[in-house]
Amino acid sequence: xxxxxxxxxxxxxxxxxxxxxxxxxxxxxxxxxxxxxxxxxxxxxxxxxxxxxxxxxxxxxxxxxxxxxxxxxxxxxxxxxxxxxxxxxxxxxxxxxxxxxxxxxxxxxxxxxxxxxxxxxxxxxxxxxxxx
Numbered sequence: 001x002x003x004x005x006x007x008x009x010x011x012x013x014x015x016x017x018x019x020x021x022x023x024x025x026x027x028x029x030x031x032x033x034x035x036x037x038x039x040x041x042x043x044x045x046x047x048x049x050x051x052x053x054x055x056x057x058x059x060x061x062x063x064x065x066x067x068x069x070x071x072x073x074x075x076x077x078x079x080x081x082x083x084x085x086x087x088x089x090x091x092x093x094x095x096x097x098x099x100x101x102x103x104x105x106x107x108x109x110x111x112x113x114x115x116x117x118x119x120x121x122x123x124x125x126x127x128x129x130x131x132x
Contacts, residue, residue: 015092018063018065019063019065019089023053023056024060025096027041027056027057027060027066028065028086028093029093029097031066031082031086032090034081035079035080035081036079036081037077037078037080038057038078038080041053041057060086064083064085065082065083065085065086065089066080066082066086067080067081
């Protein structure tokens with residue numbers, strides 16, 4: 001399990017230890033749209049290797065953020081979905097997406113966004129946030 005007590009005393013460190021890095025937020029954002037199979041995630045996230053996707057999914061599963069469902073079929077089928085705890089990250093992920101859009105728009109010299117690339121990986125569609 002990831003570190004729950006931060007060295008700095010800051011809860012942001014705990015959050016980053018669970019969902020930080022290059023790939024985890026992107027994987028989590030893709031799963032906000034609903035459960036996905038491994039191949040769907042792989043196609044939706046250009047640039048991630050199968051090994052890295054497997055590692056990141058395992059870590060997210062261990063942290064209780066993602067659940068893996070294996071179906072007793074031939075060939076075997078495995079789905080990945082957010083747990084209740086994982087779904088609680090939706091406002092954080094939406095805020096990260098919105099901040100990234102605003103940042104990119106404010107800096108003309110910034111690298112163009114790849115949110116609607118030819119592989120269909122998109123984090124632009126609006127997701128309905130749950131009203132608490």
